[in-house]
Amino acid sequence: MHRPMEGVRILEVAQFTFVPAAGAILADWGADIIKVEHAETGDAQRGLVRVLGLDAGVGSSFAPIMEGPNRGKRSIGIALDKPEARPVLEELVKRSDVFLTNYLPAARRKLGLTLEDIRAINPDIIFVTGSGFGTEGPDSENGAYDATAFWARAGSADGTTGPGATSVSQMPAGAYGDNIGGMTIAGGIAAALFGRERTGQTTEIDVSLLAVGAWATQFSVNLALATGGPLPKVERTTAAPGNPLTGNYKTSDERWIQLSMLQPTKYWDEFFGVLDRSDLVxxxxxxxxxxxxxxxxxxxxxxxxxxxxxxxxxWKSAFKGMTGQWAPVQDAWDLGHDEALEANGRIVELTDADGRQQKLVANPVKFDRAPVELTRAPQFAEHTDDICRELGFDDEGLIGLKIAGAIT
Known part of the structure; x- marks a missing residue:
């Protein structure tokens, strides 16, 4: 069963990457994801043109910033603030197993998307929010991005910034914490579906970027709590103190190799033999x-x-077959052509809206050693008419909804 979520329908009322990334993973796993977008402007992320100083698109219908967290979904444009749109939304809720959102609490109250509103329509639905700081506490009403809640507030920025630095280190990739958080949400939804199947009880789920970030840095957090104060800043060196067979070393072409042989005497002779340093063997x-x-x-x-x-x-050629642990320090282009990822089907080809072949990173979970089949992300509101017809609206009903501005 390499698509274990087949038959599950998820209604996603979300934008940007944090929560949509969860929908993309579940789509990879076989779920039917209906993505609700604003009837006129769509997902706000469609308007981003630069991320971390880089162009967010590639000059065609295929924009990686949208494709990654939205592949495999269907898009419907709904004006949730118009009363004429409510019947469409309610029909979608009735037919869904999961309601997935990252709208802020104030927006959910205004649009009738609270837990109580949604459960009044479908009492069995699993209600899922991705938040900045959790559903309780002083910041529960506040929004966040991964740069603030996950990276800065949750310790990763500090942990990767050395002593005496003139600036705080930045995230290594766009939507870095969002994608990690999306995987966490997907796992929570899978557990909730399993629990409902076993017990008949539905679930409310919240995953916050702050909590995901704290989980990622938990070694440092736990150590600080155990020792009773902030951890001292440690100067990062090319090799770990006392063990030269760990750390990173520069090659002749200005690239880097990471060594991680935590038992240096175990690998000593093999390693220096590979280096052609017989004088040290x-x-x-x-x-x-x-x-x-x-x-x-x-x-x-x-x-x-x-x-x-x-x-x-x-060195990559020389190190092949060496049992000591090492890795090349790869950039994004290298990683997109990594032999292990390709052999395991984690770099996947798909056809974009213009009929051209493209590639995306697949989610890291592999079922039954089967390849992942990806389809492109939807264009804005691409499936509005098809979805509305599935809900029982005929052509006259569709025209009425469009005249009212309720759907795209």
């Missing part, structure tokens, strides 16, 4: 952990000098 000066720690600066310099003598591609 079996060297009695470094045959115990204590000796390695004592001489780690000397060893680190020897490794750095040797790694710097060849290109990254040369």
């Amino acid at each position: 079996g060297e009695p000066r470094f045959d115990t952990m204590d000796k390695v720690v004592a001489a780690h600066e000397e060893i680190k310099l020897e490794i750095a000098k040797t790694i710097a003598s060849r290109t990254l591609e040369e």
Whole structure:
């Protein structure tokens, strides 16, 4: 069963990436996701042209900023603020297993999208919110982006910023925390569906960006709580203190290799054999952990000098089959062509709205070793008429809704 969510219908009233990313994952898993967009402007993310200083689109109908979190969905344009649109929304709610939103509480109250409103229409529906700071507490009404709640407030920005820095480190990719949070929401929905199947009881779910960020940095948070205060800032070096077979080393072509051999004496002879450093293989000066720690600066310099003598591609070839743990430091282009991702079907081809072949990263969960089949994200309100007809509206009804401005 490589599409275990087939037969599940999810109504997504959300925009940007945090919550829509959850819908994309569930669509990958087989769910039917109906995406509600504003009848005139659509998902606000469609208007973003630059993210982290980069162009958000590629000059065609295929814009990665929309495709990633919205592939596999159907889009309907509804003016939720118009009373004429309410029958359409209510029919969608009645036919859905899950109501998924990231609208702020004030907007949900104004539009009649609260838990009580939705449960009055469908008592069995699973009600899911993605929030900035949770449904309770002083910030429960406030909005957030992953740069604020996940990255800055939840510790990742501080944890990746070294002592004496002149600026705080930034997220390594657009929608970084949003995509991690989306996976968390998808898992929560899967658990809620399972629980409803077993017990007959429905569930309200909230996942906040702050809580996802705290979970990601929990080692540091737990350590700070256990030690009774903020953790000291530690200067990041190319190798871990005392173990030169960990850390990163620069190649001759200005690329980097990450070593992570936490038991250096176990991998010592193999590693230095691969480096063609026979002078260090079996060297009695470094045959115990204590000796390695004592001489780690000397060893680190020897490794750095040797790694710097060849290109990254040369080292990738030399390191094939080595049991010691290492990795090339890859950029986004490298990752999109990673042999392991491609072999496991995690880079997937699909056809865009212009009929051209494109590629997207698949969600990381693999069922039955089966390939993931992706379809493109919908164009704005692309499926409005089809969905309304499924709900029982005939041509006359559709025309009336459009004249009233209730649907796109």
